[in-house]
Amino acid sequence: MTATLIKKTPKTAPAAPATPPAPGTLPAHADVVIVGYGPAGAALANLLGRYGVDTLVVDKAEDILPMPRAIALDNEALRILQMAGLAEDAFEKIAIPQVRLHSPYAGEFGRVNTAGCLDGHPKLITFYQPEMEQALRSAVKQHSTVRTAVGVxxxxxxxxxxxxxLQLRPADGPAQTISCRYLVAADGSASPVRARLGVEFGGETYPQDWLIVDAKHVRSPISDVEFLCDPERPVPHMIAPGGRERWEFMMKPGETREQVLQPAFLRELLKPWANPDELEIERTAVYRFHARVADSFRKGNVFLVGDAAHITPPFVGQGMCAGLRDVANLGWKLAWVLHGRADARILDSYDRERRPHAKAMIDLARGMGLLIKPVSPVAGALSSHLVKNLRRLPPLRALIDDLKIKPRNRFKEGLFQPRNRDDRLDRGNHLPQVWLRNAAGQGAWSDDALGERLTLVGFGVDPLQALSPQEQAAWTAAGGAFVQISHRGQLGQPRPELAVWEDLTGELVPDRAPVGWLAVVRPDRVILHDGPATDAGRLVRETLSLLGLKG
Ligand SMILES: Cc1cc2nc3c(=O)[nH]c(=O)nc-3n(C[C@H](O)[C@H](O)[C@H](O)COP(=O)(O)OP(=O)(O)OC[C@H]3O[C@@H](n4cnc5c(N)ncnc54)[C@H](O)[C@@H]3O)c2cc1C
Structure with a gap:
């Protein structure tokens, strides 16, 4: 199996370097201020821009951080970037077909199948973080309600x-006080906002340092991700776009930063993989990894997202993915409250929905860490042989090889109608994404067809047919829209208030969603409610009540 390069289309000129605002040009007020213009802050700025929220993003740095950090993203993260408005080719990606685990004791003992797509996106890709952040920053410029201030x-x-x-201090000007309704801390793992709030950041810091090396190497011998699980010196190694490769070397006791960053030392480390003369070392950094989660993702009107809320060892490539899940969850809720379409109490669901999943992902990364860097040679031999043998049993093989071990992003509790025996869709989970076509013959991903609204979706049925004019009006006033998705060849008649699509894949209707059924889908694609089309009025009333509105 070989990796697939998904190219970026060079259609837009690179964004001009950001310049700090001139003194006194900061607004006096914004409904939402985002502190931190890293990937979490930039994705949230795009989402809030799409929802039309008056937003200011500030960052003390004047440019994107050049450090080697995230390199892998999963299909869920890519789906959120789609929701934030990034085109499929906004930044270059390599689709990774498999992740292989090797040990000195058991040879190849694990192989995770990451080939193919889920919900319209590759299950695993590698990418170049600064290019992706630049794409997010370029996209922010389209939103007239979002202002950015770097060097502040x-x-x-x-x-x-x-x-x-808030007190904001531009790099070369006097401090300014501004006000906002909600503050979002996307200010990274050291989060000054979290510290100021006094929110605990419990967990552990690993005792080892890791040397990260990004190099350009045109003749890469691998096409996937490999983990060399040697207790002496574990090394995750992978390819990335632009002829890049990444190595993450655990440093041995006694090795110092200064020593491992010496060119001669690096050449020795890289020798088993490549002729060092054929490598152009692009970036190096030494990190210590942490597994920490904030005690609460909200305090008053302040919300923590991204690394400010949780930080994970990168062994399952989920740190940024988790930050993107945070902003997808929080963004529309802030917008609905600020637009008067929901009561502020819905904001409590952000912590309830996001914190358990963020913690579960960190626990998975910690478990993976025990395989990648076993505590001793005996532990390494035992764990690699154990995994190798467990994979001989089909149910356990699926757990590892088909990623069934990955925690599902499905809420136990939160902003959705409680599950019961009559529901047919998985409330509190995400609606699958499929490829659709409308009456004009235009194709679209279902998320794009649903757009930025709260949607009452009718599967093979007109979702409006059982609604009174008052219920329709109440739904629209709450930011609601109506969409019908039928199975292939059974397009209904579109009307101004109803978009009509056919499911070309057959994966949604009728496989996952029965004909004659309705779903209320939140703007972050979570199923909030479902029921038969005859109960449309009840679904609308119960949804409005969950939003704290009267039906
Ligand atoms: C070696 C390594 C490998 C990784 N691999 C992966 C991976 O493969 N996949 C994955 O999903 N994740 C990975 N991660 C994690 C990922 O890089 C981070 O989760 C992500 O970059 C964090 O984004 P963020 O926006 O939350 O924070 P940051 O990118 O840290 O941004 C915070 C921003 O806040 C600004 N700021 C801080 N304080 C203030 C202030 N007082 N005023 C104004 N601005 C302020 C900072 O300047 C900064 O720009 C990896 C991390 C590391 C270190």
């Missing part, structure tokens, strides 16, 4: 309940 540090804030006052 947030130095203090006070949550007064009805508003938050």
């Amino acid at each position: 540090e947030m130095t203090d804030f006070m949550d007064l309940g009805h508003e938050i006052r």
Whole structure:
């Protein structure tokens, strides 16, 4: 199996380098201020822009961080980037077909099948983080309600309940006080906002340092991700776009930063993989990994997202993915509250929905860490042989090889109608994404067809047919839209208030969603409610009630 390169189309000129705002040009107020313009902050800025929210993003750095950090993303993260408005070719990716685990004791003992797509996106890709962040920043420019200010540090804030006052200090100007309704801390793992709130960041910091090396190497011998699980010196190694390769070397006791960053030392480390003369070392960094989760992702009107809320060892490539899940979950809720389409109490569901999953992913990474860097040679021999043998049993093989071990992003509790015996769709889970076609013959991914609204979807049925004009009006006032998705060849008649599509894949209707059934789908694609088309009025009333509105 070989990796597939998904190219970026060079259709837009690279964005001009950002410049700090001139003194005094910061707005006096924004409904939402995002502190931190890393990937989590930039993705949220795009989402809030799409929902039309008055937003200011500030970052103390003047440009994108050049450090070697995230390299892999999963299909869920790519789906969120799609929701944030990034085109499929906005940044280059390599689709990774498999992840292989080797040990000195058992040879290849694990192989995870990551080939193919889920919900319209490759299950695993590698990418170049600065290019992806640049694509997010370029996309922000389309949104007239979003302002950005780089080279501006947030130095203090006070949550007064009805508003938050913030101190912002531009690099070369006087500090300014501005106000906002909600503050989002996307300010990274050291999060000054989290520290100021006094929110605990419990967990562990690993005792070892890791040397990360990104190099350009045109003749890469691998086409996937490999983990060399040697307790002496474990090494994850992978390819990335632009002829790049990444190595992550665990440093041995006694090795120092200065020593491992010496060119001669690096050449020795890389020798087993490549002729060092054929490698152009692009970036190096030494990191210590952490597994920590904030005690709460919300305090008052302040929300933590991304590394400010959780930080994971990168063994399953999920740190940024988790941050993207945070902003997809929070963005529309802030928008609905600020637009008066929901009560502020819905914001409590952000922590309830996101924190358990973020923690579960970190637990998976910690477990994977025990395989990748066993505590001793005996533990390494035992664990690699155990996994190798367990994979001989089909149910356990699926757990490892088909990623069934990965925690599902399905909520136990939160902003959805409680599950019961009559529901046919998985409330609190995400609606699968499929390829659709409308009456004009235009194709679209179902998420794009649903757009930025709360949607009442009728599967093979007109979702409006059993609604009174008052219920329709209440739904529209709550930011609701109506969409009909039928199975192939059974397109209904579109009307101004109803978009009509056919499911070309047959994977949604009738396989997952029975004909004659309705679903209420949140803007983050989570199924909030479902029921028969005859009960449309009840679904609308119960949804409005969950949003804290009267039906
Ligand atoms: C070696 C390594 C490998 C990784 N691999 C993966 C991977 O394969 N897949 C994956 O999903 N994740 C991975 N990650 C994790 C991923 O890189 C991070 O989760 C992600 O970059 C964090 O994004 P963020 O936006 O939350 O924070 P950051 O990118 O850290 O952004 C925070 C921003 O806040 C700004 N800021 C801080 N304080 C202030 C202030 N007071 N005022 C104004 N601005 C402020 C900073 O300047 C910074 O720009 C990896 C990380 C490492 C270290």
